[in-house]
Amino acid sequence: MNPLPGVPLVESPLFPKLKDSLGLTTEEERIATGLHENGYAVLDFPDADLHARIERIKHNLGPRYGIDFNDPQSDKTVGERRIQDAWTFDEDVRAIAANAAVMDLLSKLYGRRVFPFQTLNFPVGTQQDAHSDSVHFSSLPERFMCGVWLAMEDIGADAGPLFYYPGSHRWPIMTNAMIGRRGFGSDLQSAQDPYGPAWDAMRDACDARQDIFLARKGQALIWCANLLHGGTLQTNPHLTRWSQVTHYYFDDCIYYTPAFSDEALGQLRLRNLVGIDDGQPRLNRYLGEALPRTPVTPRASFRRRLIKRIRI
Numbered sequence: 187m188n189p190l191p192g193v194p195l196v197e198s199p200l201f202p203k204l205k206d207s208l209g210l211t212t213e214e215e216r217i218a219t220g221l222h223e224n225g226y227a228v229l230d231f232p233d234a235d236l237h238a239r240i241e242r243i244k245h246n247l248g249p250r251y252g253i254d255f256n257d258p259q260s261d262k263t264v265g266e267r268r269i270q271d272a273w274t275f276d277e278d279v280r281a282i283a284a285n286a287a288v289m290d291l292l293s294k295l296y297g298r299r300v301f302p303f304q305t306l307n308f309p310v311g312t313q314q315d316a317h318s319d320s321v322h323f324s325s326l327p328e329r330f331m332c333g334v335w336l337a338m339e340d341i342g343a344d345a346g347p348l349f350y351y352p353g354s355h356r357w358p359i360m361t362n363a364m365i366g367r368r369g370f371g372s373d374l375q376s377a378q379d380p381y382g383p384a385w386d387a388m389r390d391a392c393d394a395r396q397d398i399f400l401a402r403k404g405q406a407l408i409w410c411a412n413l414l415h416g417g418t419l420q421t422n423p424h425l426t427r428w429s430q431v432t433h434y435y436f437d438d439c440i441y442y443t444p445a446f447s448d449e450a451l452g453q454l455r456l457r458n459l460v461g462i463d464d465g466q467p468r469l470n471r472y473l474g475e476a477l478p479r480t481p482v483t484p485r486a487s488f489r490r491r492l493i494k495r496i497r498i
Contacts, residue, residue: 188297192327194436195297196221197355197410208294217408218295225355225413228399231336231406232287239278240338240403243307244428246276251309261423262310273305273462280305283432284463288334292408298330298436301461301468306431311346312417316385317378320359320412323457325439326472328359331411337401338428345427346420348399348407354414357388361444369446370453377445385414435459440470440477 190198198204201222210218213229220227233239248255252265273280283302292300323331341347360381362369367380374380388394398418399407409415420427435441446455459468469476 191297194295194329194410196295197329210294214291214294217291221295221408221410224352226350226352226407226409226415228401228405228407231282231285231404233282233285236282236404239282240428242278243272243276243338243430246278247272247307248309253309255309255426259424262426263313263420263423267308267310267312269307271305272307273302279307279430280462282336282430288406289434289463292332292434293436296330296332296436298438300332300434300436301459301463302432302434303441303457303459303462303468304433305462306433308429308431309426311348311420311427313346313419314416315378315382316349316351316389316414316416317381318354318360318385318412318414319409319433321378321381321445322443323433323435323441324359324411324444325435325441327439329411330436330439332434333409334432334434335407335409336430336432337403337405338430339403339426341399341401341427341429342425343398343400343418344420344422345425346418347401347427348415349396349418350399350409350413350415351389351394352397354388354392354394355410355412357392357412357414359412359444360384362448363450368448369444370448370451370455372446374445377443380445389414432462435468437468438471438474440472441468 188204190200195201195204196218205215205218217227217229247269250269253262254260273283283305289300319331319333325331335348365380365384441457441459443455443457447453456470461468
């Protein structure tokens with residue numbers, strides 16, 4: 187029995203004691219241990235049709251980026267750098283996001299059923315500063331979110347590969363209260379910018395080591411919600427760095443965007459989500475109960491005030 191069901195299994199301090207009861211294969215235990223200790227794990231993406239899917243995705247999405255992929259000397263870093271939620275019109279993007287083996291693995295390792303809710307497809311690297319996804323996507327209970335990044339080609343050091351800070355997933359999750367700002371109702375060009383100085387300070391204080399992922403085509407990286415990561419500078423603008431990111435949540439949670447929320451006041455920017463796997467809405471839930479839209483009186487408790495702001 188797990189006495190901490192509100193903590194993902196792989197992030198729980200009890201994981202070393204619980205893992206033997208999970209029935210993990212040798213490969214699953216390797217992945218689980220990587221997530222627990224380092225905040226990430228690498229695996230070969232389990233799809234026999236993957237290479238054909240990748241070629242179809244490139245063919246289908248390529249014209250949408252405004253980049254000349256046929257000219258080897260063209261600057262691939264110009265134009266649109268990403269397409270969000272291509273799963274809504276591209277079956278191969280959806281199939282990668284809803285891969286049954288990946289979903290079964292994540293459900294087993296987190297202790298709750300997973301569902302994919304967002305895809306991002308990139309032809310080049312993001313060159314994005316170090317950040318944690320927890321300011322963009324979070325849950326109550328916290329940490330029931332993860333990402334899977336898939337390399338759609340071999341990626342060298344000059345193509346702007348991913349970087350991450352092993353163990354940073356164990357750092358405190360940055361909130362507006364921690365950095366002294368109000369988030370609810372605010373307007374930001376970049377949701378992560380206000381947290382940059384705090385992340386920099388944590389890297390310095392922890393003497394954090396940056397690792398770079400020089401991925402092979404077909405490799406995938408699973409990362410925990412609070413892992414600090416980003417994209418290195420692309421030193422050769424003629425190269426591509428095709429990849430797909432899928433973001434996942436887990437059942438029986440409240441889903442919201444912390445950068446635009448003030449948790450202490452019950453003011454949450456809530457998310458209205460659809461599961462990519464089945465197209466069905468995923469309601470915000472607390473301990474199995476879907477949160478209602480009923481009006482709340484001024485004398486309501488914190489939890490009732492929290493429920494008031496739910497948009498199902």
